[in-house]
């Protein structure tokens with residue numbers, strides 16, 4: 001993090017105020033913008049931007065004016081930069097965004113400001129990309145028609161795809177145990193989307209639900225589930241197909257868990273749209289919370305987007321932090337992409353309130369975006385593309 005000393009900050013402020021004084025060569029507009037942002041000088045940042053300074057400029061280390069303004073704690077400078085088109089999700093060479101700069105400097109109000117902006121921008125982008133996606137083939141079509149293999153080994157084994165990526169891993173067992181307890185809290189009828197290694201299904205069975213439905217799309221995973229006797233267990237209905245093709249004939253349920261593979265946030269969003277019909281009032285929904293897990297700020301942004309969208313559908317969402325250490329190198333041996341790096345897992349509990357759609361808790365949706373948000377929304381495409389559910 002760029003934690004400047006007080007004297008350095010004073011120098012930066014001086015450069016911003018007096019570009020010619022004592023300088024051999026006058027600093028560029030962008031250097032002055034950097035300096036003004038670091039000094040937290042909101043009016044000057046706004047003036048420099050109006051005069052044409054480039055808001056998306058960066059140092060050799062990838063540090064942007066937005067990161068410096070975030071660290072300085074100036075809400076005015078941050079707002080001016082965002083409205084001028086600064087990208088909220090730009091990362092420095094260490095992978096830190098303006099969000100991490102704000103949180104590193106304990107500027108909680110700036111963290112909230114950035115979070116609000118990012119969520120609004122991404123909500124808008126979501127509605128645009130959904131419109132563009134209509135009629136397209138399944139995003140994980142290749143995975144669903146390729147081979148998979150179950151491997152025994154470190155931390156409970158794993159399920160691998162043809163590319164050497166892990167579809168599911170045994171280290172997630174404590175997470176699945178927790179999710180199962182959440183969705184089975186009221187007993188009744190339970191739905192699990194995505195069998196994988198059947199870990200959560202094993203835990204669901206320990207809660208003795210009235211009925212237990214499983215949807216699995218991959219033919220070989222389905223065969224594996226049958227080989228383990230899941231197609232013959234009393235009270236269990238194992239369905240082969242994509243949830244998109246079978247879910248409209250099902251429900252309602254008292255508990256639902258969603259955990260697929262190779263799909264994107266937008267697919268999960270589509271599933272969420274089904275919840276008012278699928279989940280009984282008082283029912284509980286939970287999902288594998290692997291949204292944008294490479295960076296804590298992105299993870300927070302997508303968690304908040306999910307919370308708002310679910311709120312609009314009548315579900316009240318809370319996240320319970322659960323320490324999750326999956327850092328041992330041995331766990332990831334032979335896995336092409338380490339998909340979990342965060343030290344904490346935020347377990348979602350989403351409660352369906354009253355009648356479906358009645359108690360909309362969301363205060364933000366794409367229809368309420370400020371006029372300046374579209375530019376940032378379009379620029380956020382890279383971050384949105386990274387938001388795989390797994």
Ligand SMILES: C[S@@+](CC[C@H](N)C(=O)[O-])C[C@H]1O[C@@H](n2cnc3c(N)ncnc32)[C@H](O)[C@@H]1O
Pocket residue numbers: 140167168176193194195196197198199200201215216217218221241242243244259260261262263390
């Ligand atoms: C991460 S695994 C689920 C792991 C599971 N929660 C467990 O405890 O073992 C994801 C599963 O979702 C399946 N899947 C992927 N896309 C799907 C879809 N559209 N509908 C249903 N299942 C899908 C995959 O084949 C895979 O078996």
